[in-house]
Each structure stands twice: as C-alpha cells, then as structure tokens.
Amino acid sequence: MSRQLFWSSRDDQMDSSCLFFANRKLKLLMNVKASSAPAANWMGHWLMVPISENPLLNSHLEALDQESGGLLTRLREAGDLPTKAGSLLHVKGVTGLGASRLLLVGLGAPEVLSTQSLDRALTAAFRSLTDKPNLDVGVVVPPAAILGSKTPLEFVSAAVTAANLGSVGQDLYRTERARHPLAALHVISSENMASAIERGAILGEAMNLTRELVNRPAQEVNPVTVADRCSALAVEYGLTCEIFDVPRLEAERMHSMLAVAKGSAVPARMVKLDYRGAKESSSHVALVGKGVTFDSGGLSLKPTDGMLTMKCDMAGAATVLGAIVAIARLKLPVNVTAYLGLVENMVSGTSYKLGDILTARNGVTIEVLNTDAEGRLVLADVLCYAVDQGAEKIVDLATLTGACVVALGEEVAGVFSNHDEWSGQVISAAKTVGEDMWPLPTWDLYDDLIKGDVGDIKNTGGRWGGAITAAKFLQRFVGGKPWVHLDIAGPAFQSSAKAWREAGATGYGVRTLVQLAESSVIDL
Ligand code: BES
Ligand code: MN
Numbered sequence: 001m002s003r004q005l006f007w008s009s010r011d012d013q014m015d016s017s018c019l020f021f022a023n024r025k026l027k028l029l030m031n032v033k034a035s036s037a038p039a040a041n042w043m044g045h046w047l048m049v050p051i052s053e054n055p056l057l058n059s060h061l062e063a064l065d066q067e068s069g070g071l072l073t074r075l076r077e078a079g080d081l082p083t084k085a086g087s088l089l090h091v092k093g094v095t096g097l098g099a100s101r102l103l104l105v106g107l108g109a110p111e112v113l114s115t116q117s118l119d120r121a122l123t124a125a126f127r128s129l130t131d132k133p134n135l136d137v138g139v140v141v142p143p144a145a146i147l148g149s150k151t152p153l154e155f156v157s158a159a160v161t162a163a164n165l166g167s168v169g170q171d172l173y174r175t176e177r178a179r180h181p182l183a184a185l186h187v188i189s190s191e192n193m194a195s196a197i198e199r200g201a202i203l204g205e206a207m208n209l210t211r212e213l214v215n216r217p218a219q220e221v222n223p224v225t226v227a228d229r230c231s232a233l234a235v236e237y238g239l240t241c242e243i244f245d246v247p248r249l250e251a252e253r254m255h256s257m258l259a260v261a262k263g264s265a266v267p268a269r270m271v272k273l274d275y276r277g278a279k280e281s282s283s284h285v286a287l288v289g290k291g292v293t294f295d296s297g298g299l300s301l302k303p304t305d306g307m308l309t310m311k312c313d314m315a316g317a318a319t320v321l322g323a324i325v326a327i328a329r330l331k332l333p334v335n336v337t338a339y340l341g342l343v344e345n346m347v348s349g350t351s352y353k354l355g356d357i358l359t360a361r362n363g364v365t366i367e368v369l370n371t372d373a374e375g376r377l378v379l380a381d382v383l384c385y386a387v388d389q390g391a392e393k394i395v396d397l398a399t400l401t402g403a404c405v406v407a408l409g410e411e412v413a414g415v416f417s418n419h420d421e422w423s424g425q426v427i428s429a430a431k432t433v434g435e436d437m438w439p440l441p442t443w444d445l446y447d448d449l450i451k452g453d454v455g456d457i458k459n460t461g462g463r464w465g466g467a468i469t470a471a472k473f474l475q476r477f478v479g480g481k482p483w484v485h486l487d488i489a490g491p492a493f494q495s496s497a498k499a500w501r502e503a504g505a506t507g508y509g510v511r512t513l514v515q516l517a518e519s520s521v522i523d524l
C-alpha cells in the first residue's frame with residue numbers, strides 16, 4: 001500500500017463536524033451602521049460615550065447632559081465619572097435621551113492615550129455588554145480633542161474591531177454562551193466614517209478567524225482541515241492557494257517537517273497563499289507560521305499540564321492566515337505570501353525518535369535530541385521553501401518555546417532577527433498597533449550550543465537560552481535573507497481573561513502583520 005493511499009483513506013474518515021469546520025466561510029458577525037442623528041436622540045439598548053480625564057475637552061457631553069436633565073453634571077460633581085483609561089460606568093434608567101442606558105467609557109488624558117489603551121478601553125466596554133444577546137449599541141464618536149494623537153477615524157476603526165473581539169469568546173461549544181454578537185453597532189457621527197468602519201471590521205474579523213482556529217480543539221483542527229479551510233478562504237478573498245500533500249512534500253525534500261508528522265494518523269500539509277497587490281517587481285514578503293495542530297511532545301511526551309493547551313500550537317499559522325486575509329480585503333499595494341507548516345506531533349509506532357538524523361530541504365542534517373522541539377523542525381523546511389520561492393523579507397510566527405514565556409512573560413512576544421532594519425520595521429509596526437514585543441540577541445556565540453555531534457545541528461540547545469537557541473536553529477534555514485522570528489508562545493493564548501480580552505486565543509500578531517504590510521511599501 002502506498003503512503004498516498006493510506007493518507008487519502010484517512011482523509012475520507014474525517015467526521016462531518018470536521019468537514020463543516022473546513023468549509024466554513026468567514027462569517028460576518030457584525031452589522032455596523034452609520035448614524036448621523038444627534039447622540040441624545042439615538043434609540044437603542046446602550047449608548048456608549050467616551051470620556052476624557054480633562055473636563056474642558058468633553059464638549060460632546062453637553063447635549064447629552066442637558067437632555068438627560070443634568071445627569072452627567074451630577075455624576076461629575078459626585079466624582080463618579082469614569083475618566084481613567086479603561087474605567088467604565090453603566091448607568092441604567094436614564095430619562096430624556098433616546099437610549100435609556102449609558103455606558104461611560106474612560107479614555108484618560110489625551111496626551112497619553114495610546115493605541116493600546118484605546119483598544120483596551122473599547123474592548124473592555126464591549127465585553128461588558130455582550131453577555132446579553134441581540135443588543136443595539138450606539139457608540140458616540142468623540143471630538144478629536146480628547147483623542148490626543150489619535151483621530152476620530154482611528155477611534156471608529158478601533159471601536160469596530162473591539163466590538164468584534166468583545167462579542168466572541170472561547171466558549172464555542174457551550175450550550176449557553178457567555179458572549180453574544182450585537183444585533184447592530186451604530187457609529188454615531190456627523191462625519192463619513194465608512195472607510196474606518198470597513199477597516200475596523202476587516203481587522204476584527206481577521207483576528208476572530210485566527211482566534212476561532214486556535215480555540216477549536218485538535219479533534220477538529222488538524223493539518224487536513226486547516227488546509228481545506230485555507231482553500232475555501234482563498235476562493236472567498238481572491239488569494240491563490242496551493243496545498244502540498246505528503247508526496248509533494250517528499251518531492252520537495254521537506255524531510256524535517258515530515259519527520260514530525262510521522263507519528264500522526266493525519267498527514268502533514270503545507271499551505272501557500274499568495275496575495276499580489278503590487279507589480280511583480282516590487283518586494284516580496286513571506287509570512288511563515290508554525291502550524292502544529294496538536295503538540296503532544298511526541299515520544300518526549302509532555303506531562304498533562306503542559307499538553308493541556310497544545311491545541312494552541314498552530315497559532316503562528318492561524319495568525320499568518322488571518323493577516324493575509326485582512327491584507328487582501330484591505331487591498332494593500334504589496335506582494336505577500338503566507339506559508340503554513342501544518343503537522344500533528346503525536347506518539348505511535350511510526351513516530352520519529354530520539355537520535356534520528358533528519359535531512360532538511362537545504363541538506364542540513366539535524367540530530368533529534370527531543371521530539372518536543374518539533375516546531376523548529378517544521379519551520380526549517382518551510383523557511384527554506386519560502387527562500388527558494390524568492391522571498392526577499394521573511395517574518396515567521398511560532399509558539400516555539402516555553403523559555404520565551406519564562407524570559408518575557410505571557411503578554412510579550414520575543415523578537416529574533418538577522419537584520420536590524422527589518423526587525424526595526426517589525427517592532428515599529430507592533431508599536432503602532434499596540435502589540436508588545438521585545439528583542440533578544442542572536443549572537444554567534446549561541447551557535448555553539450546547537451552544534452551537532454553526529455549531524456550538523458541538534459534540535460535543542462540545552463537548558464540555557466532556550467528561546468535564543470531555537471531562533472539560532474531557524475536562522476540556519478533562511479539563507480541570509482532579512483528575517484524576523486516572533487516567538488508568540490506567551491501572547492497567542494491566555495489562561496485567564498482580562499477586562500480587555502477573552503481567555504484563550506488572542507489573535508496577537510494579526511494587527512502587527514497588517515501594519516507591517518502597510519509600512520513595508522517602504523523598501524529596504
Ligand atoms: N509548543 C511548545 C512551546 C510552547 C510552550 C508553546 C508553552 C506555548 C506554550 C514547543 O514545541 C515545545 O515543546 N518547546 C519545548 C522545547 C524544548 C524541548 C527544547 C519547550 O519549550 O519546553
Ligand atoms: Mn513541542
């Protein structure tokens with residue numbers, strides 16, 4: 001029996017829930033409407049009103065205050081206005097306005113209002129409402145004076161993204177969900193906000209796509225179903241999609257990646273998604289994602305606690321998918337290719353073993369010291385392939401090491417690079433969108449730690465500097481091209497909720513990649 005036959009018979013055994021998952025279209029959750037009526041007259045369940053710490057700047061509150069019989073003045077005099085960034089006050093039973101419920105949202109002082117604090121205040125505000133279904137929520141677009149360096153258009157885009165993020169949680173399989181989509185979001189402004197609404201929705205929906213893929217369990221999300229989902233999305237958004245099955249991956253000599261998949265009943269896939277928004281001569285950026293749909297550790301088996309959340313180990317792949325869908329929908333004038341390296345790291349009689357020597361696509365031989373250091377084995381071949389396809393600049397995203405979480409904590413990604421200018425661009429894109437990341441060194445001295453005894457390199461570098469030695473391993477496969485590796489093991493998936501985000505998948509990285517695509521029109 002050829003391996004091909006074996007794999008395809010497995011494909012037929014996917015149960016119907018998997019097929020449903022794989023063929024799903026990106027559901028547009030949010031119905032967003034523009035409303036030019038005065039806020040005081042707007043009728044709906046909740047009227048959301050942003051408030052500055054500086055009372056003199058709150059001119060948009062005057063009409064609301066008057067029509068509500070001085071409600072806001074009384075709150076201010078009692079010291080009850082929530083003016084600090086991210087603080088909220090829910091007021092019910094309001095009379096005199098079209099809406100009987102107000103949600104006052106503090107933005108703090110305009111001078112220090114950042115993208116991150118604005119996003120967090122708005123997402124917290126929406127999360128606080130979406131425990132009930134079918135709400136009509138109006139959001140008042142505040143005057144530029146209270147937004148500091150942000151514009152009303154940026155406010156609207158942030159609000160629409162926040163409404164999307166705040167209305168879906170990780171409880172996708174609960175009979176009674178904790179979060180519900182809005183009936184509609186009404187953007188209340190006398191200006192035309194259409195482009196900002198569109199942008200906000202595209203970003204929010206892309207992040208929710210990433211989150212959904214990460215939050216769904218490995219029983220549904222495996223290399224085959226993710227690849228199928230990619231091809232459905234590619235049709236929907238005009239991307240070119242190429243799916244590499246096992247025989248093709250063998251023909252491409254991707255034996256490092258294939259070794260990881262050997263223990264699984266589900267075959268490996270690589271997905272290549274092309275978006276061409278610029279002329280062919282302009283520079284070509286590759287986004288590479290680690291897509292280990294479940295990481296049991298393989299024969300170096302993880303203990304239960306460490307394995308529990310390992311459905312999240314394809315977050316890098318889900319992030320590059322979300323990003324390229326958003327880039328395509330925004331029609332950015334760039335050329336981007338996303339590569340998803342999809343495998344399941346499992347235990348069986350066919351698993352790859354400790355001591356095995358793998359030959360990667362570029363001929364580098366790898367000693368397997370630990371089958372749980374599998375992400376780098378997958379990325380090795382995918383990075384090589386991207387380079388061979390003519391990628392001029394590369395960013396990879398991977399839930400690669402626990403060591404990175406030890407170094408930087410759960411909220412911050414590690415940045416590793418061979419090129420200061422390109423990493424500077426990635427870091428500045430992240431800063432613009434308010435995603436925290438921080439660089440760690442990739443000096444030559446770390447190469448010693450992964451030098452092989454039997455082959456060229458080992459797949460682990462021992463106890464010290466674990467996030468860095470993983471990055472140094474990857475660097476062997478980028479052919480000297482400008483490359484940035486983002487270790488998102490911390491921020492991709494969160495064990496507990498915060499006021500401003502759900503627990504589970506976060507969608508971290510999507511906004512940075514979209515921003516990077518927008519800014520990388522500036523060529524190196
Ligand atoms: N997927 C894990 C890394 C991870 C840990 C992601 C925690 C998200 C949260 C990765 O494949 C892994 O197992 N890494 C090992 C590497 C070690 C064996 C060298 C680790 O970090 O322990
Ligand atoms: Mn692992």
Ligand code: ZN
Pocket residue numbers: 292295313372374375399400
């Ligand atoms: Zn892993």
